[in-house]
Amino acid sequence: MINRKEFILQAGTFCAAALAAPAFAFHEEKKMKIKQIRNATLRVTFGGVEFLVDPWLISRSEGFSFGQGPFTAEVVDPAQLGIVMPMCELPMPLSNVLSGVDAYLLTHLHPDHFDMAPDGTAGEKLDKSVPLFVQNECEVGVMKKSGFENVRTFTDDGVTFKGVTLKRTFARHGTKEPCGPASGIFFSSPGEKKTLWILGDTIWCDEVAKTMAELKPDVVVLNACAAQLKTYGRLIMNDADVESVCRAAPNAVVIASHMDTVAHASLTRETLKAALERRNLASRVLIPDDGEEYDFE
Numbered sequence: 001m002i003n004r005k006e007f008i009l010q011a012g013t014f015c016a017a018a019l020a021a022p023a024f025a026f027h028e029e030k031k032m033k034i035k036q037i038r039n040a041t042l043r044v045t046f047g048g049v050e051f052l053v054d055p056w057l058i059s060r061s062e063g064f065s066f067g068q069g070p071f072t073a074e075v076v077d078p079a080q081l082g083i084v085m086p087m088c089e090l091p092m093p094l095s096n097v098l099s100g101v102d103a104y105l106l107t108h109l110h111p112d113h114f115d116m117a118p119d120g121t122a123g124e125k126l127d128k129s130v131p132l133f134v135q136n137e138c139e140v141g142v143m144k145k146s147g148f149e150n151v152r153t154f155t156d157d158g159v160t161f162k163g164v165t166l167k168r169t170f171a172r173h174g175t176k177e178p179c180g181p182a183s184g185i186f187f188s189s190p191g192e193k194k195t196l197w198i199l200g201d202t203i204w205c206d207e208v209a210k211t212m213a214e215l216k217p218d219v220v221v222l223n224a225c226a227a228q229l230k231t232y233g234r235l236i237m238n239d240a241d242v243e244s245v246c247r248a249a250p251n252a253v254v255i256a257s258h259m260d261t262v263a264h265a266s267l268t269r270e271t272l273k274a275a276l277e278r279r280n281l282a283s284r285v286l287i288p289d290d291g292e293e294y295d296f297e
Contacts, residue, residue: 007184007278010195011135013250022217023198030042030045030046030047030189030191030192031045031295031296031297032045032046032192032194032196032219032295032296033045033205033295033296034094034196034219034221034293034294034296035291035292035294036254036255036257036288036289036290036291036292036293037090037091037092037290037291038056038086038088038089038090038261038290039054039056039086039112039113039149039257039258039259039261039262040053040054040056040107040112040113040200040201040223040257040258041054041055041056041057041097041113041211042054042196042198042221042257043097043293044062044187044196044198046164046187046189046192046196047162047163047164047187047189047190047192048162048163048191049102049103049161049162049163049189050100050101050102050103051101051103051104051105052098052103052104052105053104053105053106053107053185053198054105054106054107054113054114054165055097055104055106055114055115055123055125055126056086056111056112056113056115057090057094057115057125057126058086058115058125058210059086059089059090059099060086060087060088060089060097060173061084061085061086061087062084062086063083063084063085063086063111063112064082064084064085064111065081065083065084065085065263066080066083066263066264067068067081067082071229073230074229074230074231074232075229075230075263075264076228076229076230076264076266079290080263080264081263083263085112085261085262085263086112086261086262087260087261087262087263088260088261088290090292091273091289091290091291094125097122098125098126098127101130101132102131102161102162103130103131103132103133104123104126104130104131104132105133105154105166105185106132106133106134106135106139106183107135107171107182107183107184107185107198107200107201108135108173108180108182108183108200108201109122109134109139109142110179110180110201112203112261112262113221116158120142120145121142121145121146121147122142122146123143123146123148124146126205128146128147128148128149129149129150130150131150131151131152131161131288132148132151132152133148133151133152133153133154133159133161134151134152134153134154135153135181135182136181136185136189137153137155137170139151139153140152140153150284153211154166154168154183154185155167155168156166156168156169158186158188163189163190163191164189164191165187165188165189166185166186166187167185167186168183168184168186169183169184169185169186169190169197169199169200169208169211169215170183170184170202170207170208170211171183171184171199171200171201171202171208171236172202172203172205172207172208173201173202173203173232174203174229174232174233174234175203175232175233175234175235176231176232176233176234177186177231177233178232179229179231179235182200182201182202183200184197184198184199184200184202184208184211185197185198185200186198186215186217190218193218193297194218194219194296195215195216195217195218195219196217196218196219196220196221197212197215197217197219197220198220198221199220199221199222199223199237200223200235201235201236202223202237203234203236203237203241204237204240204241204244204245205289207249209244209248211283212245212248212249213248213271216249217249217252218251218252218253218296219252219253219255219296220245220252220253220254220255221255221257222236222237222241222242222245222254222255222256222258223236223237223257223258224236224237224238224239224241224242224256224257224258224259224267224272225245225258225259225260225261225262225265225266225267225268225272226238226239226265226266226267227264227265227266227272228264228266229256229264235264236258238266238267238275239267239272239275239276241277242254242256242272242276242281242285243276243279243281246281246285248285253286253294253296254285254286255286255287255288255294256269256272256285256286256287256288257288259272259287260290263269269287269289272287273287283284
């Protein structure tokens with residue numbers, strides 16, 4: 001059995017990104033679409049390109065529980081130990097999730113964001129010929145070992161894939177200490193009126209606030225179930241963090257993702273909505289059900 005540090009090194013938090021392609025001289029404006037699949041898994045149409053973000057695709061209760069493995073002592077609430085994740089099924093057939101995808105984007109390699117096998121390989125259900133973008137060379141090695149044929153990293157300066165620029169952004173994956181490296185992804189394209197920022201597994205912090213001020217995104221996706229572990233603290237955003245995002249980006253559309261799927265969460269869709277109502281922010285934040293899709297002109 002691996003220990004916690006080995007788990008983080010092997011399973012990591014390795015993020016997703018991009019592939020270079022020539023820019024077009026003329027750009028037809030496209031319609032951005034964001035479909036909530038399950039947990040942090042999203043189907044994103046941007047600049048006419050189809051992306052699948054953080055594809056965690058195993059069936060309900062096919063994954064892991066905190067009652068087994070290196071994080072047993074980390075669970076804050078003992079009642080969470082026996083819950084096997086993912087806690088819900090995919091909202092559509094797997095073939096529908098995967099059909100027509102141009103590239104996979106991985107914000108970080110944790111087992112609630114990407115399918116991982118006991119032998120150290122990953123992404124069994126994915127088409128290995130589809131480009132896969134990750135955050136660092138360690139992840140590149142894992143993915144090549146897993147059979148992916150076209151694996152690249154995305155960078156702080158941004159890389160371009162089929163006319164869409166994908167920029168890595170800072171993420172702090174823990175209030176006490178980071179539970180491994182993590183990243184966000186900022187999308188821009190001459191073919192889109194709006195920009196999109198998927199913040200990834202992060203809390204609200206000075207670095208994220210600075211990036212928000214610099215990028216001024218039009219649409220923001222947050223991971224907001226307030227999952228927590230003892231050593232690392234709260235791993236992603238809670239309702240107070242969501243409020244900070246809304247205050248920092250008053251004109252942005254804010255979408256709360258990563259809900260109702262992992263055992264160590266401390267907020268559900270229902271309790272997050274109630275907390276945002278108390279903060280007078282319920283009308284500012286979209287909380288999609290699994291399978292729900294939004295269009296942006």
